[in-house]
Amino acid sequence: MKRAYNFNAGPSALPEEVLVKAQKELVNFNGTGMSVMELSHRSKDYEAVHNEAKTLLTELLAIPENYEILFLQGGASLQFSMIPMNFLEDGKIGNYVLTGSWSEKALKEAKILGRTTSIAASTKDVNYNRIPELNELNVSPEDGYLHITSNNTIFGTQWKKFPSVSDNMLIADMSSDILSKPLPIQNFSMLYAGAQKNLGPSGVTVVIIRKDLLEKNNENTPTMLRYDTYVKNNSLYNTPPTFAIYMLRNVLQWVSERGGVAEIDRANQEKAALIYNAIDESDGFYQGHAEKESRSLMNITFNLRNEELSKKFLEEAKEVGFVGLNGHRSVGGCRASTYNAVPYEACDQLQQFMNKFKQLHG
Amino acid sequence: MKRAYNFNAGPSALPEEVLVKAQKELVNFNGTGMSVMELSHRSKDYEAVHNEAKTLLTELLAIPENYEILFLQGGASLQFSMIPMNFLEDGKIGNYVLTGSWSEKALKEAKILGRTTSIAASTKDVNYNRIPELNELNVSPEDGYLHITSNNTIFGTQWKKFPSVSDNMLIADMSSDILSKPLPIQNFSMLYAGAQKNLGPSGVTVVIIRKDLLEKNNENTPTMLRYDTYVKNNSLYNTPPTFAIYMLRNVLQWVSERGGVAEIDRANQEKAALIYNAIDESDGFYQGHAEKESRSLMNITFNLRNEELSKKFLEEAKEVGFVGLNGHRSVGGCRASTYNAVPYEACDQLQQFMNKFKQLHG
Structure with a gap:
């Protein structure tokens, strides 16, 4: 059986080598004499996996010593609530850059909790087809933090440079582009990511947090919703999602064996270029949603001339074995997610298919 | 390679057939052409798994139509906070029966949130070696709910009968004995369980909740911490832990193929009897922690004559291939967890080992 050309937005493709390894030792x-799923989370065998995942991530992202790596559950969506719970107790303002649906949801959860919020910038008026310029952001030293979504899966935009804010209180939801390229970790007070795009299967959320932030925790916050609970217990306060963390460890090993994030970044640029070229050289047959300067290397969003043609494109693509090319309803059309584990071959095949489809229907 | 005799308290043994099936199709x-981990949670292939897990659980536990099954993350520990958040907004009292460490933690989280609580009964004075009699419980029609822990993994006790309370507002943490026997679901307003004992791997929490309770939700509760969010979205509001739910589905299929929970219960009674007999017929060489009427069929806690002998027992047991027999530090000594997936053979081997060890050192 051939592997599918999997362009799912998440959960998404995992490296075949990682799956084969997991299968072998399942x-x-x-x-x-046990599955990794049957190990006690307090056992040496499991703890070695857990700690290796942290060590590998530290190496791959060059995470400085004054940061901690935490494994949580609940996806980025639970982080939307934990961030204001943990960092706005003193009446400070949560300042949000709106670049898509996930940013909007993050802001909404701060409001549900009754915290004071502000909007540093928004590109909603252009249906989120670009990332704001750094000089467009309204930031203040009074902000508890500035929150951004580093890559927008639905709209296909991605931050290329990151803002510098006071005390580096920049928090980023990096669910869909973490581990895709080198990162200036010291610019951020906290990064977080649901694993199910570049890191592993769904079910574990990775948080990278600067240690001095942990002093700000509030005693009235539930134990499971306080970051310091995870720090104090090496993310083993209660039973963690052990299999998801094992798979994360395996994915990190795979990235390391491939030469690290700089090499992954180079490969991601090559892959995305194949598809963006098919768009740019189609004389308008394919139209990208994002402005060129804001284009995401992870999610490539595009439309065809009309809805009927988009539908035909998606139907034929599905027939020949491409998976997950349907765009989100708020943008319409098509989306190809080219995360780390999507092979060059899949992108090359998609480019060929796009060119052929244009020849037939252009 | 022989399978280990896995008596872990959780994560714990999974059925070998379930692991072999997962391995085959990983x-x-x-x-x-994709792993189940690589499927979109919005795809038909995944949704069929998700919905089959709900259907199988409904059948196996005979769950009435006025209940919903939800899949959450964060383990029972997050439920300890979600329960008071969702059900004590109107100033009602959270009434807790304390039968061990997990009950204490559940109570503690209600207090952290500043909710009014009471203690219906506690057996802490006897180091939690028994479950209170039903007529020992202080309950009131003013209670928002009565909370119990149906099985206490650390102390090895288990509720045999359940209290009837007004509006059946009984909430049970069933993490360590759900699916081990038939249950009178209609006695409860809500049941919940971390999966990692009888249901599957860690990383998914199953909640069974009576629909009328969902009207009580508060608008100021974060979206991810409201039960109605999961009901309205078939537990697909955000990306669920798809692989853990797939494994849960496979475990439920396995229970179904074995004849359902009545048959599982019969097997569990046989398995536990082997080990309890070794204790009871040892003339005091082995001493059970729990009072006989409160003994758990899931976690069998016992000590030897002195700490030195307990240590020797655990060392020799480990050498011959028994895993996870160390007791929790608050009880000391030994614990054998005989969840659904622990085979009869493992319990039989443990009985033989216990008898032999007694002959040599008694």
């Missing part, structure tokens, strides 16, 4: 992990 | 699920 029933008997490391000679234990 | 790289290519259902002819899709």
Whole structure:
């Protein structure tokens, strides 16, 4: 059986090598006579996996010593609430840059909690087809933090440079582009990401947090919703999602074996270029949603001349084995998600298909 | 490689058949050319798994139509906060029966939130070696709910009968004995369970909730911490832990193929009897922690004559291949967890080992 050309927006493609390894040791992990899923989270065998995941991520992203790596559950969506719960207790303002649906949701959760919020910038008026310029952002030293969404899966835009804010209190939802390229970690007070795009399967959320932020925690915040609970217990306060963390460890090993994030970044640029070229050289047959300067290397959003043609494109693509090319309803048309684990071959095949479809219907 | 005799308290043994099936289809699920982990949570292939898990659980536990099944994350520990958040907004009292560490933690989280609580009964004075009699419970029609822990993994006690309270506002943490026996679901307003004992791997929490409770939700509760969010979206508001739910589905299929929970209950009674007999017929060489009437069929806690002998027992047991027999520090000694997936053979081997060890050191 051939592997599908999987362009899902998330959960998305995982490296075949990682899946094959997991398959091999699924029933008997490391000679234990047990699956990794059957290990106690307090056992040496499991803790080695857990700690290796942290070490590998530290190495791959060059995370400085004054940061902690945490494994949580609930996806980015739970972080939308934990961030204001943990960092706006003193009446400070949560300042949000709106660049798409996920940013809007993050802001909404701060409001549900009754916290004071502001909007540093928004590109909603152009249906989120671009990232604001850094000089468009309204920031203030009074902000508790500035929150951004580093890559917007639905609209296909991505931050290329990051703002510098006071005390570096920049928080980023990096769910859809973490580990895709080198990052200036010290610009951020906190990064977070649901794993199900570049890191592993769904079910684990990775948080990278600067240690001095942990002093700000509030005693009235539930134990499971306080970041310091995870720091104090090496993310083992209660049973973590052990299999998801094991898969994360395997994906990190794979990135490391491929030469790290600089090499992954180079490959991602090559892959995305194939598809963006098909768009740019189509004389308008394919129309990208995002402005060129804001284009995402992870999610490529485009439309065809009309809805009927888009539908035909998606139907034929599906027939020949492309998976997950349907765009989100708020943008319409098509989306190809080219995360780390999507092979060059899949992008090359998609480019060929796009060119052929244009020849037939252009 | 022989399978380990896995008596872990959780994460714990999974059925070998379930692991072999998962292994077989790990790289290519259902002819899709993708792993189940790589499927979109909005795809038909995944949704069929998700919905089959709900259907199987409904059948196996005979869940009435006025209940909903939800899949959450964060384990039972997050439920400890969600319960008071969702059900004590109107100033009602959260009434807790304390039968061990997990009950204490559930109460603590209600207090952190500043909610009014009371203690219906506690057996802390006897180091939680028994479940209170039903007539010992202080309940009031003013209670928002009565909260119990149906099985206490650390102390090895289990509720045999359940209290009837007004409006059946009984909430049970069933993390360690759900699916081990038939249940009178209609006695409860809500049941919940971290999956990692009888249901599957860690990373998914199952909630069974009576629909009329959902009207009580508060607008100021974060979206991810409201039960109605999961009901309205078939637990697909955000990306669920798809692989954990897939494994849950497979475990439920396995229980169904084995004849359902009545048959599982019969097998569990047989398995536990082997080990309790070794204790009871040892002339005091082995001493059970729990009072006989409160003994758990899931976690069998016992001590040897002194700490030195307990240590020797655990060392020799480990050498011959028994896993996870160390007791929790608050009880000491030994614990054998005999969840659904622990085979009869493992319990039989443990009984033989216990008898032999007694002959040598008694």
